Amino acid sequence: MRPLKTALLALTLSLGGACAATLPAVTLTGFAQLPADTLADGPASGAWNGGLRGQTRFQGQPVQGFSGVQFTAGGEYLFLSDNGFGAKNNSADYLLRLYRLSVAPNTAAKDGTGQVGVRGFINLRDPDRRVPWQIVNEATPDRLLTGADFDPEGFVVAPDGTLWIGDEFGPYLLHFSADGRLLGAPTPTPNLHGRPTLRGQNPIVIAHRGSSGTRPEHTLDSYRVAIEGGADFIEPDLVVTKDGVLVARHEPVMVVLDKDGKVTEATTDVATRPEFEDRVRTKTLDGTSVTGYWVEDFTLAELKTLRAVERLPALRGRAFDGRFEVPTLAEIIALVRDTETRTGRKVGIYPETKHPTYMKAAGFDTGQLLIDTLTREKFTDPARVFIQSFETANLRELKTRIMPAAGVTLPLVQLVSGHTEAPYDWTASGDTRRYDALTTPEGLRDLATYASGVGPTKRWIITDRGDTTDFVTRAHAAGLLVHPWTLRSEPTYLLPTYAGNPEEEMRQLLRAGVDGFFTDFPATGARVAAQMAAPEVRSPQHPAFTQGTSSADATLGASGGFEGLALSADGTTLYGLLEKTVTGDLPGQLRLNALNLATRQWSLAGRYALDAGSDAIGDLATVNDTQYLVLERDSKVHTDARNKRVYLIDLKRLNADGTFQKTLIADLMNIADPQGLAPDTRGGTLTFPYVTIENVTLLNPTTLLIANDNNYPATGGRGPGVKDDTQFLWLRLGEPPNLGGR
Template sequence: MTAGAQRADKRPTQCKAVKPTFLGWSVTLTLSLCSASALGGGAAPVTAAPVSAAPSTAAPTASVPRPTLVGYAELKADTFAQGPASGAWNGGLRGEARFQGQPVQGFSGVQRDPQGQGFIFLSDNGFGAKNNSADYLLRLYRVSLTPGTPAARTGSVKVGSFIGLRDPDKKVPWQIVNEASGERLLTGADFDVEGFAFAPDGTLWIGDEFGPFLLHFSADGRLLEAPIATPNLPGLPTLRGQAPIVIGHRGSSGTRPEHTLESYRTAIEAGADFIEPDLVVTKDGVLVARHEPVIAAVDETGKVLEATTDVATRPEFRDRLTTKTLDGVKVHGYFVEDFTLAELRTLRAVERLPQLRGKAYDGQFTVPTLEEIIALVRDVEAKTGRKVGIYPETKHPTYMAEVAKVNTSQLLIDTLKRLNFTDPARVFIQSFEVGNLKDLNTRIMPAAGVKLPLVQLISSPDEAPYDWAAAGDGRKYDALTNDASLREIATYANGVGAYKRWIIDGEGHTTDFVTRAHTAGLLVHSWTFRNEPTYLLPTYKNDPEAEMRQALRAGVDGLFTDFPATGAKVVGQYTAPEVRSPQHPAFAQGLSSAAANLPASGGFEGFAIAPGGKLAYGLLEKTVAGDPAGQLRLMRYDLGTRHWALAGRYVLEQGGEAIGDLTPVNDSQMLVIERDNGQGETAKFKRLYLIDLAAKNADGTLRKTLVADLMALADPRGLAPSTRGGVFSFPYFTIENVLVLGPDTLLVANDNNYPATGGRGADVKDQTEFLWIKLPTALKLAPAYH
């Protein structure tokens, strides 16, 4: 479809009793919230403003007090609870159980116990992976914590009873590990539970990563309803919010010789919404699909320069070799208009770019007519029920009128009407010239009683519409890209087919072209997206999907691509009705052919219910396909109306690779753990940020304020065994628990990924460490906290 050459292309002094009215609970017991001094803390006076978002790991200064460790406790890695033996699975294969019971490990969420004075911790999904965790039972453990002092610095951690998660009422609509048992205990192969909260009615809500799902349980762990899927709410900025279309450029021309029935069939099977035939005319007036009228270009010695058929090897057609002027350029070769359809049928298609795409399919396919292409589309519809459209281009209409004496626009409409293929939802007509589109709009289509959408193709600024050039008009294609011209195009066409550099410049920056075209009411279909590195800017690092995603984020309404399978995959990730990770049961059990649009285990790592008790929030751990890299969706779920909404977008800092937990401060503010993927000596980034749903950056993302650097907490009293020089570091791979204990005190704990090692030494099993952290500046807690 391209014109011309192809392009590469804070503290108080005592404890106080408070009623646990957090989240609206109506409970008579009291909980003890202790200040830093009651816990043995010795923080410097609080005089500073909130810490900025540019933290330092250097020693604290007198003017900027850092958060202080005021309590510490630890739970040994080898801590077990009653239950069946576990750890028998390895990579999906079952062997001997490694543990005679259930490890109490992998804490991934924490809340106060509404029935006692301790805490409830949620165990993670098991032994590191879905296929290793079929014998790990999902539980919440009641835990009593006493922070350490310099005299007994490891403190006290007592694990009590647990709440086992189960599905006896068969609410899960797919097969689970314990499918046939009565209690149907849930395992780490069923769900990856990460964050939880109690609702005002006492029921339990949990965020899962595998789906990702929201899971609703009774207070004693019985699943109350089917897992609630996560909708893929954020749409693309297309003209009318519609899904972008994938156009098979000359079929699936990256994998089959272009403009052959096999290329079109492959494109349809790959998921193309439209296939694109470029149309030229035979000597006897039949529309056939070729990119150019010239079907083989040769030099004066007979060497083939470029060909889409094997005509140059056919001595019987040697007399058809000629030189013609095609859009002002002399071309030596063989031209379609010099062959009847019968003669053309004897030729076989060859790969136009053999050095790039090989010759495996040369000589196998014929040159198809438009009628045959439409028959193929109808055959697919009859067999599959899937309606695919065609996107014909009238090639070189001025040339065809002069040389072949044929008005290709008229012939196209006549053919479409004769074949009764005039559904405007299934046809776009495109052209690089201007006059023939205007003629189609004002004369040809009205006379035929046909109304089909037209698309003005816009090539690079060094080229021009040939009908302008032939009439002595010196303007180039850039003359079609200003606002006034876009409005003019909208008087005769429905869209523009723009060379992709109008949308993404040569430096990889998104322009305002799509926004301006949409303002004029025009669709934007961009070309041409190819998988080969030679056509990709360096910024994409040989990832063709990255280029497509950028174009889709820019708002294009369609993509022309030589590789429609890639295009369909990328568009499908955006337009899928749900956010799904690869561990979603629909994939594992063959219930879906759609592509996952969230990286593995990238679901609700953070989950919380706001103090008002009506709204739940889930923060995805990883980026949904198509969203800007490093942006995470914060989803809001109304527990009353059961409606989802996008609450905001959280942007990871440089060095941050994932989030670990989410906990409310008040109805608007929340704390987020952000971390890198390092541990031990490689750990550099483990932090707590405060976000406010009412505070956004200029780009609409959530504003963040650094609250604590967990790699550099002050510990002047040496509460933790690992503290060195008065500084405590928390270098665990995953830190997944944070809870607000008071205005200036937080509880933080890690997930030890049992039986993993590496946090405190390569050969040391990771234990679970509990930190009481005093902040230099108090948080603005909801009234229920006071």
């Protein structure tokens, strides 16, 4: 039942990127067929429909469909049945089995009948109660496993004769004795994404001005909603009142007026307060003349009489206008402490010192005020505070003077705006450099002498065309954390490539390796970050979700688990290829996981990229030490089917994007049948247009066996209303590829 040694050593395929248009058709040399309505001994089945039990439809156990195959030393074939009748809630009376089949293919020599005989079966069972949750046959002695318990898709026979089976409901790996007894608890699938963050740590979600996409920014309610949504840090932009208190506003000007006195932007309702109408001032803010109401012209007591309003009312409405005060930094810290007391969650604070050059000219040292407040409030844990600024001098001063004098060491983050902009402290001193000077390798190394991280606008990482740059790689090389800004969910802020889905932007940044990101919608960010950082890959059918937790936490599509399972030629490593893309990975890329059978340690062997138009893989088969066959398919049938293919991959040969190079071995929609061996051949060509083609094995250096899973009792593969039989194809490989010794 192990791969043929001759095939393992003899099949060498040229990785020349052959395509369906140039590859000669494979030739059908043998054909057999198992009628769809083939039943084996066992209890009547087919009583369940959508979770409701009715009358049984089948007086026994349907032998089909098949989702994995191995050739036995005795000349028979061992086929794995799948989960039964197409869904978890339909298959509680379908018993999971391995069937032993004898097959006499119809060949040109007419030495076979084309018939398939069922010689026996192995029941998969759990009499030792290894499964830690309730199964269908929970109280029975044998505890026979059913299609409502697992969805087995691929299997191998280990050197010790035991069976390893890949499941899709977990997805899990299941280890059975040769006679079908479960030997251990189901092995979950680790999330082997290989976190590309600076230290391999989970990325953080920073609530930009709180949950500013759902509440007026910089209010306690905005921060509260952000914390409840799962933010790791909340961000207060800090300005100073007339009496020297740090409060949270995006700018020192809280209402901006045009030349006619009309409000163009506001974060408080001060312009509606007649008692303050004489407070309008025109000032120069970072070289620009601005007219409006300024926080430093109000005492804290006066500021507390005002109420926050939405800064972007045309986009986000005014439902919460007039309800919330302007908070002090001390009040924000108190909110964080209260959250910790009530929930145990240790949320951090990520303050920004706004316009330090401007504030210093107004008589306030915001860096000193910040450290004084943090010290007074006893909130100086370096794991819970980042201090950020768009200017450089105040960060250097914090590093060299202010924090050492206070006995405080907190991480600093240099914010970086667009290419054409510049830190204002540079501009004020006559320095003509711009922010791009900070982003060169030399600039990043210098930045790292005073800061722990860099906070770039996201366009430094993802261009306007949607391409990922090497910014994160360069910043990490300098030892810097990377926290880009600002991610928003409204379509107006998203590139067209995301099709209105803000989660795709977040995932692209996380794939790039960012260590965190600022977002106006922290609940969305927290969900995406949690999915990508989850310790396990889970499908919506995972047992955890049927026991009360939300399948919204699933990180793999339904029926997306270990469709392909193969054993390395030396028998030491088990390879499992997921059928669908894990949440957060690039669309169409599938993970190939590897399990060392001796140490039981997992690793990520690489990624397989589907063709455009393909939806999934169907099976994985061993060729030799480094090469494997992959069945790839679309989800179409009959005359609509297009992509039904067998590819060769080599674990040591990768494309520029890190995915496996692929060589097309067989186009199953273009099979030459000059002898007319198959009843469905037309004009000398056979197509194999089934939805699920899930069985491939290498019989000898030039011959493949292919078989379909018929999703019993499905119809349509060969035409509307036509019941799908299981068809077995013996295919002689054409030239090229080159079949030579290895």
